[in-house]
Amino acid sequence: MEQTYFSSNFRLGILGGGQLGKMMLYTTRKWDIQTYVMDDAETAPAFEGSTVFFVGDIMNYDAVMEMGEQVDVLTIEIENVNVQALQDLEDKGIAVSPSASVLNLIRNKSRQKEFYRSQNIPTSPFETYDSPKKDHGREFPFIWKSAEGGYDGKGVKVIRNQDDLKELPEQPCLYEDMIDFDLELAVIVARNASGEMKTYPVVEMEFHPEANQVEYVLCPARISDDISNKAREVALKVSEAFNHVGLLAVEMFLTKDGEILVNEVAPRPHNSGHYSIEGSMTDQFEQHIRCVCNLPLGDTESVISSVMVNLVGEENHTGDVIYDGIEEILSMPGVTPHIYGKKQTRPFRKMGHVTIVNKDINEARKIAEEVKKKIRVIAAE
Amino acid sequence: MEQTYFSSNFRLGILGGGQLGKMMLYTTRKWDIQTYVMDDAETAPAFEGSTVFFVGDIMNYDAVMEMGEQVDVLTIEIENVNVQALQDLEDKGIAVSPSASVLNLIRNKSRQKEFYRSQNIPTSPFETYDSPKKDHGREFPFIWKSAEGGYDGKGVKVIRNQDDLKELPEQPCLYEDMIDFDLELAVIVARNASGEMKTYPVVEMEFHPEANQVEYVLCPARISDDISNKAREVALKVSEAFNHVGLLAVEMFLTKDGEILVNEVAPRPHNSGHYSIEGSMTDQFEQHIRCVCNLPLGDTESVISSVMVNLVGEENHTGDVIYDGIEEILSMPGVTPHIYGKKQTRPFRKMGHVTIVNKDINEARKIAEEVKKKIRVIAAE
Structure with a gap:
C-alpha cells in the first residue's frame, strides 16, 4: 500500500519563517x-x-542545501533565497516549487518586464537600463524601479523631474510609464505539477498613500463580470507562460480605458489572498x-465576501508590540484578527492582519474602516 | 498601557494534547x-x-499543579483530569475553566442526571444505584451507564433481560429508560466569565450502529424552527444552571412526541462542533x-451548511496508519480532511475527520456518504 504526502x-521544507510560512503551517x-522551516532566528x-x-540564512548556499537535502518537496515564502542552491536541489531530484528558473525571472524586475513583452502579456510601457539614464526621452512623472532587491515599496520611486534622477543608486533599473489607473487588482492562480489550474476571484487592492503597502483588500473586487473574466484570463496566461508550479499572485492595473496591465507577480501565497482563510472554500495557504x-x-x-486589513506598526512607534484595541x-461580528507574533514593532512593519466577512462587500468595507480606527499597533512605553 | 490576553x-494552559487540544492551538x-500543553507523550x-x-499524566495531582502554576488561564480538552489540582489552582487565583465543581458534577453520570432533575431540566426517567440492582422494577430494554469512566460509548450498555445484569461491574451506575427518539441533536453553548452567552445552531448526529460513535454530524439539523428554538433554549438553561465558563456541548434526544430531553453534556469543544472550522463565522475552538x-x-x-464525518480506524486494522483514498x-469540492497525527490506528479509534460544505445540506450529506466510501483508515502491512 503506497502513500506519498500523507x-x-x-517531509515538506519551507524557506522563510515569516507570516507566510507560519500560515502555511496551519495546513501542515x-x-x-x-514540515521543516528555515529562518534566521527562533523568534x-x-x-x-x-x-x-x-536557524539559518536562506540566502546562504550551504544552509539551503543542508535543509533541502532532507526534504521531499521544497517551497519558499519569500523570493530572496539562494537560487543556485534551489537549482542544485532540483538537479538532485528534490521537487522545488517555485523553480529556480522562475525565481530568476521574477526576482529581477527588468527581466520580468522583458518576459511579459516577449510573451505578449499586457504590461505598461517601459525601458530597462544598466544604471539610471539621464537621456531617456520619457515624459515626467514616471516610475523608477530597481531591478533587484525591491520589497514592500522599497526600490520604487516616482520621478517627477530630471533632478530626481540624481538621487538614484548606480544599479540596473527600469523606467516605466505612470499608469492612470482606476483600480489595482490581483488574481491568484493555483497550478500543480500535473498542470491543473484554478484562479481565485479578482480582488481589489487599496494602498496606503504613504507606506505604499496594501491597506485594504476586497474580495470580490467591485468590477463588472467582463473585467473580472478578462483579469482571470490574463492571470492564467501569466502562470502558464512561467510554467509555474504553486501559487502565482498577479497584480494588475485596471486602466481608465478598461484595459488590464500586469504590474508584477509573486510566486507564493500573497497578502492579497489572506482573506481566503475566512472567505474561501480553500484558503491560499492550503492551495x-x-x-x-x-x-x-x-x-x-x-463562501462569503471579505475585506482584509493589514495591521502595520504605527509611525513613531518602535519597540515591544501592543495591539491596542484588539479586544x-x-x-x-465577522471580524477575525491574525497576529503574526513578531515581538518588535516599527513604523509600517507588517504585524498582522484582520479579515472582515459579511454577505455584503460594501458593508464589510465599512466595518473594515471601523476596525482600522479601533486597532493600533504601538510600542509599549 | 495594559494588555492582557494578547x-x-x-500563558494559556491546556490539559490534554489530543485532537481537541491540537485544534485549540490553531487559534493560539x-x-x-x-500555550502550555500537557499529555503523556511527545507523540x-x-x-x-x-x-x-x-510530558505528564493529567490525572496526577503534582503534574497538573506544576504546569497549572505557570499559566494564567487553564482549560482542558478531556474531563478525566485531576480535579483536586484544578480546585487548588482555582484557590491560588488561576482562572480555571471549566471549574472543578462543574467537572465533578459532569464526570459522574449519576450526579449529572440528579442535577438535571433538581434543576427541572428535561431528561429521560432514571434511577441511580451504588451497584447494579437486580430488583429494579424497570421495563426491558433499558440503558445501564457506569457513573464514572465512560467515554466514546464505553461504560454504556443496553440491558435486554435480567441475565444481562449479571455481567455488569460492581460499581455505582444508573439505569435509564430507553428513549424512542426521532433524532439525536446537539447544541453547543458558549459562555464567558462575564456571563455573555451564545448558542451554535442545532446539529443532528447520526451514530455508527456498532461503534456507538458519531458517524455524521449535520449542521443545520433537518428540523423545524420551533424544535430548533426549543433545543437552543434548553441548552442555554443547562449552561446557566452549571454557571459554566467555556463551551458546553449539550447532547439531546428529540422524541417522537417532539419533546427535547437532555442526554449528556461535555464542558469543552466537542465532536459535534468540528464542522465549525469550515462552516461557522467563529469556530468552536476559537470560541x-x-x-x-x-x-x-x-x-x-x-456561513454555509456542513456535514462532518469522523475518520475512525477500520475493524481488523491495528498498526502504522495509512489514509487510503485521501488524495x-x-x-x-468543499471537502476538507483533518488528520490528527496519531501514528497508530486501531478499530474505531478517532484518527481524523472530514468536513463537507455545500450550500445545500442534503447535497452535503450525499457527498459525505461518497467521502465515507472513498477513504479508509487502515494499517500498513
Missing part, C-alpha cells in the same frame, strides 16, 4: 505533514508549528501546499 | 497566545504547535478560547 516518511498541522513567526526549525505537493486543487470560490474588535 | 506575558497560533497530536509541551480568556464571544452562525477526496 505518510510519516514525507491540519494534515499532519512534517520567527513560523517557529512554533514547524516540525523541525533550522499552495496542494500545488507544490501535486495534490488535486481545492475549490477557489468564496474591542473581537466583539464585532 | 501580551507576551500571558493565529493569535500568538503562548500527542498537540505536541507541535504548543509553546511548551509538558472556547474566547470564553476561557473572557474575551467577547464571536458570531456562532454558519481522491481532496479533488471533491
Whole structure:
C-alpha cells in the first residue's frame, strides 16, 4: 500500500519563517505533514508549528542545501533565497516549487518586464537600463524601479523631474510609464505539477498613500463580470507562460480605458489572498501546499465576501508590540484578527492582519474602516 | 498601557494534547497566545504547535499543579483530569475553566442526571444505584451507564433481560429508560466569565450502529424552527444552571412526541462542533478560547451548511496508519480532511475527520456518504 504526502516518511521544507510560512503551517498541522522551516532566528513567526526549525540564512548556499537535502518537496515564502542552491536541489531530484528558473525571472524586475513583452502579456510601457539614464526621452512623472532587491515599496520611486534622477543608486533599473489607473487588482492562480489550474476571484487592492503597502483588500473586487473574466484570463496566461508550479499572485492595473496591465507577480501565497482563510472554500495557504505537493486543487470560490486589513506598526512607534484595541474588535461580528507574533514593532512593519466577512462587500468595507480606527499597533512605553 | 490576553506575558494552559487540544492551538497560533500543553507523550497530536509541551499524566495531582502554576488561564480538552489540582489552582487565583465543581458534577453520570432533575431540566426517567440492582422494577430494554469512566460509548450498555445484569461491574451506575427518539441533536453553548452567552445552531448526529460513535454530524439539523428554538433554549438553561465558563456541548434526544430531553453534556469543544472550522463565522475552538480568556464571544452562525464525518480506524486494522483514498477526496469540492497525527490506528479509534460544505445540506450529506466510501483508515502491512 503506497502513500506519498500523507505518510510519516514525507517531509515538506519551507524557506522563510515569516507570516507566510507560519500560515502555511496551519495546513501542515491540519494534515499532519512534517514540515521543516528555515529562518534566521527562533523568534520567527513560523517557529512554533514547524516540525523541525533550522536557524539559518536562506540566502546562504550551504544552509539551503543542508535543509533541502532532507526534504521531499521544497517551497519558499519569500523570493530572496539562494537560487543556485534551489537549482542544485532540483538537479538532485528534490521537487522545488517555485523553480529556480522562475525565481530568476521574477526576482529581477527588468527581466520580468522583458518576459511579459516577449510573451505578449499586457504590461505598461517601459525601458530597462544598466544604471539610471539621464537621456531617456520619457515624459515626467514616471516610475523608477530597481531591478533587484525591491520589497514592500522599497526600490520604487516616482520621478517627477530630471533632478530626481540624481538621487538614484548606480544599479540596473527600469523606467516605466505612470499608469492612470482606476483600480489595482490581483488574481491568484493555483497550478500543480500535473498542470491543473484554478484562479481565485479578482480582488481589489487599496494602498496606503504613504507606506505604499496594501491597506485594504476586497474580495470580490467591485468590477463588472467582463473585467473580472478578462483579469482571470490574463492571470492564467501569466502562470502558464512561467510554467509555474504553486501559487502565482498577479497584480494588475485596471486602466481608465478598461484595459488590464500586469504590474508584477509573486510566486507564493500573497497578502492579497489572506482573506481566503475566512472567505474561501480553500484558503491560499492550503492551495499552495496542494500545488507544490501535486495534490488535486481545492475549490477557489468564496463562501462569503471579505475585506482584509493589514495591521502595520504605527509611525513613531518602535519597540515591544501592543495591539491596542484588539479586544474591542473581537466583539464585532465577522471580524477575525491574525497576529503574526513578531515581538518588535516599527513604523509600517507588517504585524498582522484582520479579515472582515459579511454577505455584503460594501458593508464589510465599512466595518473594515471601523476596525482600522479601533486597532493600533504601538510600542509599549 | 495594559494588555492582557494578547501580551507576551500571558500563558494559556491546556490539559490534554489530543485532537481537541491540537485544534485549540490553531487559534493560539493565529493569535500568538503562548500555550502550555500537557499529555503523556511527545507523540500527542498537540505536541507541535504548543509553546511548551509538558510530558505528564493529567490525572496526577503534582503534574497538573506544576504546569497549572505557570499559566494564567487553564482549560482542558478531556474531563478525566485531576480535579483536586484544578480546585487548588482555582484557590491560588488561576482562572480555571471549566471549574472543578462543574467537572465533578459532569464526570459522574449519576450526579449529572440528579442535577438535571433538581434543576427541572428535561431528561429521560432514571434511577441511580451504588451497584447494579437486580430488583429494579424497570421495563426491558433499558440503558445501564457506569457513573464514572465512560467515554466514546464505553461504560454504556443496553440491558435486554435480567441475565444481562449479571455481567455488569460492581460499581455505582444508573439505569435509564430507553428513549424512542426521532433524532439525536446537539447544541453547543458558549459562555464567558462575564456571563455573555451564545448558542451554535442545532446539529443532528447520526451514530455508527456498532461503534456507538458519531458517524455524521449535520449542521443545520433537518428540523423545524420551533424544535430548533426549543433545543437552543434548553441548552442555554443547562449552561446557566452549571454557571459554566467555556463551551458546553449539550447532547439531546428529540422524541417522537417532539419533546427535547437532555442526554449528556461535555464542558469543552466537542465532536459535534468540528464542522465549525469550515462552516461557522467563529469556530468552536476559537470560541472556547474566547470564553476561557473572557474575551467577547464571536458570531456562532454558519456561513454555509456542513456535514462532518469522523475518520475512525477500520475493524481488523491495528498498526502504522495509512489514509487510503485521501488524495481522491481532496479533488471533491468543499471537502476538507483533518488528520490528527496519531501514528497508530486501531478499530474505531478517532484518527481524523472530514468536513463537507455545500450550500445545500442534503447535497452535503450525499457527498459525505461518497467521502465515507472513498477513504479508509487502515494499517500498513
